[in-house]
Amino acid sequence: MGSVSKAVRRDLRGFLVGPDPPVRPRTRLGRALPTIGVVVAIAAGLITYEYLLGNGPMVGSFLLVLTAALTGAPIALVATRPLLAWRIAFLVAGLAGFTVHIAQRTPWPWTPTQMLSIPVVLAVVAVRHRRGVLVWTGLSAALLVVVFVKPTNIAGLLLAVFAILVVGDQVRRRREVQAALAEEEERTELAQARRAVAEERNRIAREMHDVVAHHMSLIAVRAETAVYRIDGVPPAVAEELAAIAGTSREALVEMRRLLGVLRSTETPLVEPQPGLEDLAGLVVDARRAGVDVTFEPLPGATVPPAVGLAAFRIVQEALSNARRHAAGAPVRITLTLGPSALELTVRNTLTAPAGDPAGEPPTGERHGLLGMRERATAIGGTFTAGPDAGRYTVHATLPLEVDT
Numbered sequence: 001m002g003s004v005s006k007a008v009r010r011d012l013r014g015f016l017v018g019p020d021p022p023v024r025p026r027t028r029l030g031r032a033l034p035t036i037g038v039v040v041a042i043a044a045g046l047i048t049y050e051y052l053l054g055n056g057p058m059v060g061s062f063l064l065v066l067t068a069a070l071t072g073a074p075i076a077l078v079a080t081r082p083l084l085a086w087r088i089a090f091l092v093a094g095l096a097g098f099t100v101h102i103a104q105r106t107p108w109p110w111t112p113t114q115m116l117s118i119p120v121v122l123a124v125v126a127v128r129h130r131r132g133v134l135v136w137t138g139l140s141a142a143l144l145v146v147v148f149v150k151p152t153n154i155a156g157l158l159l160a161v162f163a164i165l166v167v168g169d170q171v172r173r174r175r176e177v178q179a180a181l182a183e184e185e186e187r188t189e190l191a192q193a194r195r196a197v198a199e200e201r202n203r204i205a206r207e208m209h210d211v212v213a214h215h216m217s218l219i220a221v222r223a224e225t226a227v228y229r230i231d232g233v234p235p236a237v238a239e240e241l242a243a244i245a246g247t248s249r250e251a252l253v254e255m256r257r258l259l260g261v262l263r264s265t266e267t268p269l270v271e272p273q274p275g276l277e278d279l280a281g282l283v284v285d286a287r288r289a290g291v292d293v294t295f296e297p298l299p300g301a302t303v304p305p306a307v308g309l310a311a312f313r314i315v316q317e318a319l320s321n322a323r324r325h326a327a328g329a330p331v332r333i334t335l336t337l338g339p340s341a342l343e344l345t346v347r348n349t350l351t352a353p354a355g356d357p358a359g360e361p362p363t364g365e366r367h368g369l370l371g372m373r374e375r376a377t378a379i380g381g382t383f384t385a386g387p388d389a390g391r392y393t394v395h396a397t398l399p400l401e402v403d404t
Helices: 002-017 028-055 061-077 082-099 112-128 131-148 151-229 235-263 276-288 305-325 367-378
Strands: 293-296 331-337 341-349 382-388 391-399
Touching (some): 028 061, 061 112, 082 112, 276 331, 305 331, 305 341, 305 367
Parallel strands (some): 293 331
């Protein structure tokens, strides 16, 4: 019983002082309804004024004007504030019932404009509000009918009020069911899209595991065992083979981590990611591979993890491109930390014709440049790459304020 009485009090409070639900019209007509309501309300007020002026004595001219104005007010509000419109209509109907005495002996003391607007307001309230508020609205309308309508017409008007409220309530429930179905369909489509993405990620992971990882493992094994399979391997060659094997093992570890990310869209990545402080190790590996690298580090610099990771991957790809497309050319890596962004520049001398510069050909971005560009733009930065006065320059601006 306590929960029932609480619900009754909540609905009564909603009926008396509760707000109307917000309206978000999707059509041009829906957006024009408030304006149309104001125009119709002005016309209804003028019609009511003329009707009252010619059909019965009033307490005073001020009351006549006030009644006419308040009669049109619900029409102006019904499109956006139907419950407020009903409160005004109820008060005006009660005021007219006690003060306005129409000379024509009609079964009710209300003007024709009121008899036309009140059903419309009731219908809109029924469509917009929950059933509990609707019950109190119906009771207030029934009170007007019982108090002011002639006994012979009470049953018919009560039946009309009940029919309006029931139809409006059914329309509201049908709209709610349709909205729920549309939301469920959207969730189903989203789930299907996610499932398709997961299946594609798993397929890519399988291909990478079965093909790429297999070949990388073979490279590592062959590099490690070459010194035992081949007689008379010079120490320098043995050291180079060991470096190749180590790099291959590191690539395998990175690939296994990537495969784990591809196979699971729910498990967060908890392994430490490379950052700005790891660039020194990357430069050391590049020098061991024979690249002449000049690196200007930023000792003690602190940047967000996403910025550090993007900078590391961009430099990593830029060095890889330099080794492939400009073998033997010196490379300079420059970092500049400003108040709001990290400036990253990787520049090397061109050793190929302009049509095939170091890095990537200018006529069509390959995966390397696309990956670097995506790394920068993903955190709100910018990226440029291309030949410049005999050099190939990769430049990225990475903002320090990154949304995570």
